[in-house]
Amino acid sequence: MVWKCGLIYKWAPMLLMLVFGWLLTGLAQSAAPWSVPRYFQDLQSLRADFVQRVFDEHAQIIQTSSGQMLMQKPGKFRWDYQTPAEQIIVADGERLWAYDVGLEQVTVRKLDTALSSTPLALLSGAAPLDETFTIGPVRQRDGLDWYELTPRQPQPEFRLLRVVFKGDRLVSLELEDGFSQRTRLDFQKLERNPVLDPALLKFTPPPGVDVVGDAG
DSSP: OBOSSSOBGGGHHHHHHHHHHHHHHHHHHSOOSSOOOGGGTTOOEEEEEEEEEEEOTTSOEEEEEEEEEEEETTTEEEEEEEESSOEEEEEESSEEEEEETTTTEEEEEEHHHHHHTSGGGTTSSSSOHHHHEEEOOOEEETTEEEEEEEESSOOSSOSEEEEEEETTEEEEEEEEOTTSOEEEEEEEEEEESOOOOGGGGOOOOOTTOEEEEOOO
16 A cells, blocks of 8 residues: 555654654763653663554545554564554564565565665664754744654655654654655653563464565
């Protein structure tokens, strides 16, 4: 599934998840023009429910999905999409697995290959936040603090990242492409530094499914 002119849909959650992990490091270490509480400084893991919405250039919702996500530093995350279709996406630190339950198909790629072929490479945290992005001033709206980050080097897949806080709590991430199409993640029941079951951050293809790619 693809946007009409923008981001490849299946890459959007992976991109935003790595943006999130990278921001937690970048915000704590960078001389960014805002004050972020120490809440983030020792963050090692995360668990949250999410609602993902994709908007077209007219700000009309063209897709809504929901589920639960997990993150474990470094380089591991899991997305369990429950609606509208069941899909599991796992990064185990070495490979990126995408399992479409309905199609009974697993696509797997080496994580460094996936990073190099998407905007994830830019957002991997190799450079300080303020060297990679131009950071706009905070804007208050509906009781939330909105920050806009624009890549210093033009990127084909996205042009703007919005990070939304309510007080010291991250509530949303939003990615906008060059055609004004947006992918937004709203977090619910967000848990900071939960103890995660290591088995959830690994993936073994179920028996009988098609496996496409480099499973090693």
